[in-house]
Amino acid sequence: MALAKAIADYDTVQTWRSGLNEQWGEEPDMTARTSALERFCDTVGKDPDALIAECTRQVEAGKRIRIKARRQFSEQIAEFQAASGGSAREQLKLGNTIRSFFIHNGIFMQAGLS
Amino acid sequence: MDFKEVIGRRRSIRFFDPKRPVEREKIQTILETARLASCAVNAHWLRAIVVERDKMPPEKLNQLKTPVAALTLDLAPVHIYFFVDLGVVARVKGSRLKELVDVGALAPSHGWSHKFVDDFVYPQILEPMTRNLEGYVPAAFADAGGAAQNALLAAFDEGLGACLNTPNPILTKQILGVPDDWISMWVMLLGYPAESWEAGGQRPRPDFEELYFEGEYGKPFKRDSAVVEKLKAANMIQAPAPLPGRREEIKKLTEELGLPE
Numbered sequence: 001m002a003l004a005k006a007i008a009d010y011d012t013v014q015t016w017r018s019g020l021n022e023q024w025g026e027e028p029d030m031t032a033r034t035s036a037l038e039r040f041c042d043t044v045g046k047d048p049d050a051l052i053a054e055c056t057r058q059v060e061a062g063k064r065i066r067i068k069a070r071r072q073f074s075e076q077i078a079e080f081q082a083a084s085g086g087s088a089r090e091q092l093k094l095g096n097t098i099r100s101f102f103i104h105n106g107i108f109m110q111a112g113l114s
Numbered sequence: 115m116d117f118k119e120v121i122g123r124r125r126s127i128r129f130f131d132p133k134r135p136v137e138r139e140k141i142q143t144i145l146e147t148a149r150l151a152s153c154a155v156n157a158h159w160l161r162a163i164v165v166e167r168d169k170m171p172p173e174k175l176n177q178l179k180t181p182v183a184a185l186t187l188d189l190a191p192v193h194i195y196f197f198v199d200l201g202v203v204a205r206v207k208g209s210r211l212k213e214l215v216d217v218g219a220l221a222p223s224h225g226w227s228h229k230f231v232d233d234f235v236y237p238q239i240l241e242p243m244t245r246n247l248e249g250y251v252p253a254a255f256a257d258a259g260g261a262a263q264n265a266l267l268a269a270f271d272e273g274l275g276a277c278l279n280t281p282n283p284i285l286t287k288q289i290l291g292v293p294d295d296w297i298s299m300w301v302m303l304l305g306y307p308a309e310s311w312e313a314g315g316q317r318p319r320p321d322f323e324e325l326y327f328e329g330e331y332g333k334p335f336k337r338d339s340a341v342v343e344k345l346k347a348a349n350m351i352q353a354p355a356p357l358p359g360r361r362e363e364i365k366k367l368t369e370e371l372g373l374p375e
Contacts, residue, residue: 020375025361070181092372099374110185111373 001045007034010048012105019104036097040080044073052105070107077109118350120271125313127275129367130189130305140272141192141304147268151261155240156210160258160299161197162265163290174289183279183303185373190277190303194265195286198258200251201295203244208236251297258299266302275307308367315355 007013013034020028041047046054054069081095092111099109115123141164148160167175167190179187187193208231211220220226243250262278269276283298307313323334345351368375 023361024365024375067181089372096372096374103374108181109374110181112184112188 001042001047003038003041003047007038007041007048012048012052012101013037016101016104020100023104033097033100036094037101040077040098043080044076048101052102052107055102055107065107070102070109073102073107074109115271116348118345118348120267122316122345122348122350122352123311124267124270125317126277127305127307127309127313128186128189128277129307129309129313129371130186130191130275130303131308132189132191132305132371134191134306136192136274136304136306140269140274141194143272144194144265144268144304148261148265151264153261154253154257155203155208155235156214157202157206157254157257158210158261159198159200159202159254160261161199161292161296163195163197163292165193165195165290167191167193177285177289178281178301180279180282183281183301186277186279186303189308189371190305192304194302194304195281195290196258196262196265196299196302197292197296198251198254198299199293199296200244200254201293203240208232208240211235255297255299262300262302269302269304273306274304275309275311275313276305277303279303308371309363312353312357314360314363315357316352317355 003010008017008030013030016033017028017030037048041051044051051073055066055073056063057066058064077095077098080098081091084091084094086094096111099111102109145162145164148162149158151160153159167187170178175187178193211231212228214220215226215228215231243253266276266278278300279302281298281301286292286298286301287296322337326335327333328335342351365375367373
C-alpha cells in the first residue's frame, strides 16, 4: 500500500518523533524508524494516522482505547517481527520500533520478554 | 536496615532481573511480616498465594497478565497474590478476640471479657457487620492492605524490589483456585531490581500540609523543617526523582531487556 504523503508528514509520526525527543532528550534519528513503520503500514494496509485512529474512539466523556483493535495490532506486530527475517534480536528491535510508535501516540502496549 | 531507611528506599520497582531467583527464606520472611501486622478484632483477613513465575504453566501465566502488568509479570520471578478472606469473621466467631483476652492483650481494665465478646461483640457487632457488605468489604480490605504493606516493606528490607499491581480479580480467583469468599486484592511482584536501588529517586508526593490537618479539617499540620532534616539524615526522606542519569539508566535497561523505547 502506497502512502498518500511522505511518512514524516503524518501527524502521528510527528507525535512519535516529539515523544522520543521528550523521553530521551535528543533529536531522534527517524530514518530507520520510519522505514520500519512504513513496512508495517504496507503489511497491514493502513497509514500511520489510521493505525492510531483505529485504536481509539471518541465518547462523551473523552477518548477511549479500543481494546480489540489494540490487541489486534499487537498481534500483527508480533507476526510482522516474526516474519521479518534477521536475528531474533533484530526482529525484536523491529517489533519494538512499531510498538514505540503506538506508545508515543498514547496507545499502551507492552512487548513482554522474548 | 534501619526502619526509616526501609521506608525511604521503598519505591515501585518495575525493572526486575528476570533471571535472578528470590531465596525461599526471603519470601517466608516477607509473609511473616504480614502475619504480624496490626489487625482489627484479630480476624486476619489477608491471604497470600506465592507463585514462582517459572513454575507456572505459560498459558496460566499469560492469562494472569493484565495490559498494564504484562511485562512486569514476565520480569519478576516471584508473584505474591494477596486476597481478602471475607468469610473469616463468620468462621472464627470472636474466638480470636477471646484469645487476646486470654493472653492479656485485652484486659478488664479496658472493659474486655469473654462474656462481652460472646454476648455483645460477635452477635451484635461483628456478625451484623459481615452482612453489611458496603461497610464490611472496605474495612476488610483496609485491614488486609495494612498487612500487605508490611510485606512490601519487608521486601525492601531484604534487599529486593517490589511493586504492587491490581490483577484481574475473576481470572485470578479461577486460575489460583481460591475459595468463593476470597476476594482478589493485589499482586506483589518481587525480585532483585535490574535497576539501581534508587530507581531514579524518591517519587513526587503531594505537599505535606495538603494531606494532613491538625484539630480540624482545613488547618494544616505544620511541617517542621528540623524534623525533615532529621529524616533526611536517617535516609527516610531521600533525593527526589529524577536523579541525574535516570534517562540513561532507562535507556540501558530498555536495550538490555529488549523493550520498546
